[in-house]
Amino acid sequence: MKPKGRWKTWLFGILITAAIGVALLLALQGRAKADDEGPIVTVARDTLHIRVEEIGIVEPLRKVEITSKVAGQVQEVLVDVGARVKAGDVLVRLDPRDTTQALRRSQAEHRVNRVMLDQARKLFGFKQEAHRLGVLSDLELAASQGEVHRLDAQNAVHAAASSQLQDQVECTRLRAPIDGLVLARHVEPGEMVTPGVAAMVDGKPLLIVAQVDRLLVRTELNQLDVALLSVGQKVEVRVDALPGAVFPGEVFRIAAMAQKSERRPDSRLQVFPVDVVVDGKAAVGLRPGMIADLRIDVASHENVLAVPLEAIVYEAGSPHVRKLEGEKESLTPVVLGKQNTRLAQVVSGVEEGDRLRVRPADTQARNKD
Numbered sequence: 334m335k336p337k338g339r340w341k342t343w344l345f346g347i348l349i350t351a352a353i354g355v356a357l358l359l360a361l362q363g364r365a366k367a368d369d370e371g372p373i374v375t376v377a378r379d380t381l382h383i384r385v386e387e388i389g390i391v392e393p394l395r396k397v398e399i400t401s402k403v404a405g406q407v408q409e410v411l412v413d414v415g416a417r418v419k420a421g422d423v424l425v426r427l428d429p430r431d432t433t434q435a436l437r438r439s440q441a442e443h444r445v446n447r448v449m450l451d452q453a454r455k456l457f458g459f460k461q462e463a464h465r466l467g468v469l470s471d472l473e474l475a476a477s478q479g480e481v482h483r484l485d486a487q488n489a490v491h492a493a494a495s496s497q498l499q500d501q502v503e504c505t506r507l508r509a510p511i512d513g514l515v516l517a518r519h520v521e522p523g524e525m526v527t528p529g530v531a532a533m534v535d536g537k538p539l540l541i542v543a544q545v546d547r548l549l550v551r552t553e554l555n556q557l558d559v560a561l562l563s564v565g566q567k568v569e570v571r572v573d574a575l576p577g578a579v580f581p582g583e584v585f586r587i588a589a590m591a592q593k594s595e596r597r598p599d600s601r602l603q604v605f606p607v608d609v610v611v612d613g614k615a616a617v618g619l620r621p622g623m624i625a626d627l628r629i630d631v632a633s634h635e636n637v638l639a640v641p642l643e644a645i646v647y648e649a650g651s652p653h654v655r656k657l658e659g660e661k662e663s664l665t666p667v668v669l670g671k672q673n674t675r676l677a678q679v680v681s682g683v684e685e686g687d688r689l690r691v692r693p694a695d696t697q698a699r700n701k702d
Contacts, residue, residue, distance in 0.1 A: 373657065374644055376687040381634040381671055381678055385561055389552030391572070391623040393543030394610065397511055399424060400538050401526045402504040403432065412540070414518050418509040424540055425520060427505040436498035443491035450484040457481050509542055516621060517541040543621065546613040550582065550625045553594055553604035561631045562587060568609045569628045575618050584629070585610035632671075639676040644689045645669070654683060655690040662690055 405427035412424050457477045463469035519537040520526065526539065550570055554562070562584055570580040584607065591603040609627060611619065619625075645652050648664065656665040667682030683689070 371691045374641055374689050374691055376638055376640055376679065376683050376685055376689065378636050378685060379639040379676060381637050381639055381673060381676055382630065383561070383632040383634070383671055383673055385554065385558045385627075385629040385631060386674070387552045387554060387558070387627050389550040389609065389625050389627055391611075391619055391621050391625055392549045392551050393513070393516070393545055393621050394547040394549050395511065395513075396516065396541055396543035397513075398538035399507055399509075399540040399542060400528075401425075401427065401507060402528050403427065403501050404527050405429075405432070405505060405525070407520055407522050407524045407526060409522055410518070410520055412515050412518070414515055416515045417513070418515060418542060419512050420509055422509045423506045424509055424515075424542075425507040427507070427526070429502055429505040432498060432501045432505060436495065436502055439491060439495045439498050443488070443495050446484060446488050446491050450481070450488050453477070453481045453484050507539065511542060511544055512546075513542045513544045515540060516543045545621070548611045548613055548616055548619055548621070549585065550609040550611060550627060552607050552609070552627055553596060554607050555604060556591065559587065559605040559607065562607065562629065566629055566631075569630075570609065570611055570616075570619075571626045571628075572619065572623050573626075574623060578618065580611050580616045580619060582609045582611040582627075584608075634671055634678065637670070637678045638680075638683065638685060639678055640683070640689060641691065642672065642675065642677055644691045645677055646692060654679075655692065656683060657688040657690055 407425060408428045409426040410424070411426070412418060412422075418424065457480075460469055460474050460477045464471070464474045517538075518540050520539040550568075564584050564587060566584045568582040568584060570582045571578065586608040588606045591605055594600055594602045594604045595606075613619075640654065644654055645667075646655065646664075647653070651666055652669050653664050653666050655662050665682055668680040670678035670680045672678060
């Protein structure tokens with residue numbers, strides 16, 4: 334081949350390569366532009382599930398703080414955390430010696446007083462007969478009767494004191510008030526306890542016993558979600574600690590008025606506390622303190638026109654969609670119906686099969702700003 338022909342071949346190859354490169358570059362630029370404009374979705378009919386989803390904390394339906402009604406030294410603690418107890422079981426024993434000795438003294442004084450009262454009554458009977466015969470003055474008879482009244486009143490005082498001390502002896506045996514599970518223990522043998530709520534030096538109860546045959550999941554809902562609920566609605570409860578397990582529950586209690594959030598004490602957020610009850614027999618593995626995911630199916634709307642929430646844009650506070658007709662895009666107002674966290678029902682404004690442009694989230698945020 335002549336040098337001139339070879340040079341033409343090389344030039345032709347370079348031009349072909351450049352043309353292919355330019356075409357590829359234009360195609361990539363077009364795709365990037367389309368990506369910037371956002372994907373296209375088609376209006377279709379779907380089933381719209383309305384759900385309320387929130388997290389909550391598992392708690393016992395009822396828990397009781399065990400405190401002491403009498404002061405004393407702890408002699409024995411018969412249970413530990415995790416123990417199951419029956420109502421009436423002795424959980425803690427206090428040293429009863431001082432109280433028992435006081436009870437014995439009181440009972441002895443009571444017995445002596447009863448003997449004295451019996452003697453005073455018999456003597457008063459004799460004196461009544463002597464007074465009738467005229468050998469005893471009115472003053473002496475009144476004095477004898479007064480002694481009977483005094484000893485009778487003293488007998489009542491001794492009886493009350495003995496009964497109170499008997500109760501105090503019984504109170505040295507702290508018993509379980511309910512069937513349940515010991516959740517906490519804040520006492521050891523040898524420690525001194527005081528009566529009432531301040532049963533320990535640090536103010537904690539001696540023990541906490543909870544009913545676990547039924548558990549609560551306590552959550553907080555905003556005013557929009559709480560308006561969808563009613564007592565008795567079925568609830569699905571899940572916990573991360575037990576993957577795949579679904580525990581059946583139902584709405585047990587809904588607060589009558591909003592209150593400050595307990596979860597976010599630093600916030601001014603007003604919420605409605607809601608309790609979901611779970612049958613303990615069906616909730617094997619659930620424990621107080623676990624964080625649970627709640628799902629409440631409120632309603633299902635079948636065969637409705639629905640679009641992704643990302644396809645909705647707001648102009649002047651009204652919902653619109655970016656509808657495509659051919660390559661032309663127009664901002665079209667729509668009327669929305671029900672919606673969940675993924676889809677929104679479109680009542681009017683678009684028809685099934687219409688194509689909509691979904692703007693990227695950052696673009697929507699800029700337009701909204």
